[in-house]
Amino acid sequence: MSKTVVVLGGGIAGIATAHKLLKHTLPKLPGLKVVLVSASTHFYFNIAAVRGLIPGEIPDESLFQAIEPGFAKYPKGSFEFVVGTATALDLAGNAVQVSAAGGQDRTLVYDQLVIATGSSLANDVPFKTLGSYDETIQAWHKLQDQIKAAKSIVVAGAGPTGVETIGELANKYGTSKKLTLVIDGEVALPALLPSVGKAAESELKKMKVELLHKVRVTGVEDAGSEGTKLSLSDGKTLTADVFLPLYGVRPNTGFVPAHLLDAAGSVKVDKTLRVEGQTNVWAVGDVNNVELKVAMRAESQTVHLFPNLEAALLGKGDAALAEYKPSAQMMMFVTIGKKKGTGQIGTFKAFSFLVSYMKGRTLFVEKAPPLVAGKSMIRAAI
Numbered sequence: 001m002s003k004t005v006v007v008l009g010g011g012i013a014g015i016a017t018a019h020k021l022l023k024h025t026l027p028k029l030p031g032l033k034v035v036l037v038s039a040s041t042h043f044y045f046n047i048a049a050v051r052g053l054i055p056g057e058i059p060d061e062s063l064f065q066a067i068e069p070g071f072a073k074y075p076k077g078s079f080e081f082v083v084g085t086a087t088a089l090d091l092a093g094n095a096v097q098v099s100a101a102g103g104q105d106r107t108l109v110y111d112q113l114v115i116a117t118g119s120s121l122a123n124d125v126p127f128k129t130l131g132s133y134d135e136t137i138q139a140w141h142k143l144q145d146q147i148k149a150a151k152s153i154v155v156a157g158a159g160p161t162g163v164e165t166i167g168e169l170a171n172k173y174g175t176s177k178k179l180t181l182v183i184d185g186e187v188a189l190p191a192l193l194p195s196v197g198k199a200a201e202s203e204l205k206k207m208k209v210e211l212l213h214k215v216r217v218t219g220v221e222d223a224g225s226e227g228t229k230l231s232l233s234d235g236k237t238l239t240a241d242v243f244l245p246l247y248g249v250r251p252n253t254g255f256v257p258a259h260l261l262d263a264a265g266s267v268k269v270d271k272t273l274r275v276e277g278q279t280n281v282w283a284v285g286d287v288n289n290v291e292l293k294v295a296m297r298a299e300s301q302t303v304h305l306f307p308n309l310e311a312a313l314l315g316k317g318d319a320a321l322a323e324y325k326p327s328a329q330m331m332m333f334v335t336i337g338k339k340k341g342t343g344q345i346g347t348f349k350a351f352s353f354l355v356s357y358m359k360g361r362t363l364f365v366e367k368a369p370p371l372v373a374g375k376s377m378i379r380a381a382i
């Protein structure tokens, strides 16, 4: 009997899951149909956005890859690419409503549903897809133009994205632009060992980045030709030509019924990565409530999800489902420009040369084409 899997989201988790089903499950289950729904026609390799925002550093064609051509090799009728946004989920009817490009609404009926709609930044910085590809690329080029013209740039948020972004800007522009990093706490990179945050700060200071500690941006005002006026929690103000608020991550779950979400809006899953209380709905990657919202974890989850999803499609029963064990070890590399970096491996601080060798040289942007082609993710094969 033919089965339909609807996969929502054209990020690492969604694209790899769709390819895995077509590559490995379709031969065992003729008649399988995979429908991939993506708000954007293009996959966006976010990890490299922190360098890509500098005009000329990373071409658009490397950062944004068309998704559909990678699926052309599968048998006719086995794959459908729907450019659109999931807007509502009917669990009882096994159906998802999609507002498709061109203004039509579609109802997609599924046997199994995979929610892989990821997350957005809390502010509309185009470091993640902003709706369609056209909307994203327009916002992206506008930001690149603003960065080029700016004499002063303030980044707020000293997590990995904020630190990597200010590091790239300092590496490229040196003191020709005034660069400021607003750090909420005592030290940058608060989720990592204090020694890692201190190492990052030490590099940034050498590059003449101004570091403001224990303050938050509390107000943002358009100051016309003077740029943006920022009010700070210590009562002071700052003006900047470009302000990048790089804090806060929001799961893309507006279409998911509230009882399936935790307090932060992430989809609650059980140990098999199936949505709590559901028999045929799964959630993988940034969108779920399992662990840190980073690509490396999204990848591990995708690798784990696939045999469970396949077992469900093949009617093997719940006993065949394996439990996912979130990584207990902290592993994070934070680049500071192309040649420097810091990070954490377990309870150890990573050496700067290791981070720059492993990640800083290319920010893994070469991993995007094999992903959309269905060959590999960042480390794992598809």
Ligand SMILES: Cc1cc2nc3c(=O)[nH]c(=O)nc-3n(C[C@H](O)[C@H](O)[C@H](O)COP(=O)(O)OP(=O)(O)OC[C@H]3O[C@@H](n4cnc5c(N)ncnc54)[C@H](O)[C@@H]3O)c2cc1C
Pocket (backbone or CB within 6 Å): 008, 009, 010, 011, 012, 013, 014, 037, 038, 039, 040, 044, 046, 047, 048, 049, 050, 084, 085, 086, 087, 116, 117, 118, 119, 120, 127, 128, 129, 130, 131, 161, 252, 255, 284, 285, 286, 287, 293, 294, 295, 296, 297, 298
């Ligand atoms: C600037 C930046 C740097 C990063 N650096 C690193 C790093 O160095 N290392 C690391 O491990 N991780 C990093 N990350 C995190 C990493 O990008 C995410 O963990 C990863 O992208 C998660 O993949 P995903 O497939 O779960 O979701 P996403 O990448 O968020 O993809 C979800 C997709 O679903 C689409 N979508 C959303 N809502 C809907 C809807 N309703 N209907 C249809 N489609 C929808 C979105 O447009 C998007 O294309 C970084 C993130 C950013 C923003």
